[in-house]
């Protein structure tokens with residue numbers, strides 16, 4: 442995965458738990474890089490290894506680490522580095538999610554060799570949407586839940602995310618219902 446993802450895991454662990462914990466995570470994962478180059482691709486196994494090591498070092502479940510990473514990615518990494526692109530994707534959380542299927546097409550203009558996930562939307566109504574997530578990478582659905590929570594924070598619109606179809610339980614993709622309140626009805 443792109444170096445920016447690994448760098449974001451580094452920032453999350455360092456900021457929320459401390460530099461010594463990050464060194465322990467790297468050591469446990471067998472990662473010797475002193476710094477991740479943001480537009481360089483690293484093997485996916487390295488990213489999964491860092492997440493696995495973080496669960497052991499921090500005493501968290503994989504779902505907790507993935508969720509925390511998803512939220513941190515949106516509210517910290519993406520917002521600080523690409524805030525204009527992120528926030529110009531919609532004036533409201535509903536507009537943002539409508540646009541999500543096209544989002545990584547824009548991201549791919551900045552990052553070459555991207556292997557991004559695919560999103561589809563259905564059943565859009567005033568206060569909610571059904572989001573379909575397709576990825577060749579296994580086990581990352583909690584990252585999406587964390588990201589959606591981060592987006593709800595950026596738009597200051599409380600939202601409830603319900604995971605309704607599970608690829609790791611045999612469905613052909615993951616599905617989420619996202620429901621938000623009256624704040625989107627401006």
Ligand code: HEM
Pocket residue numbers: 442443445446515519520523524526527544545548552554555556557558575576577578581584585588589
């Ligand atoms: C400015 C904002 C964003 C940037 C710059 C960005 C960039 C990236 C990059 C570089 C990757 C790694 C892909 C690879 O290395 O092949 C990635 C993966 C991913 N992105 Fe985004 N992204 C952004 C916003 C979002 C949002 C808003 C969502 C969904 C709510 C999202 C969902 C994901 C997921 C789930 C992955 C993991 C890979 C997978 O599922 O296969 N991203 N993104």
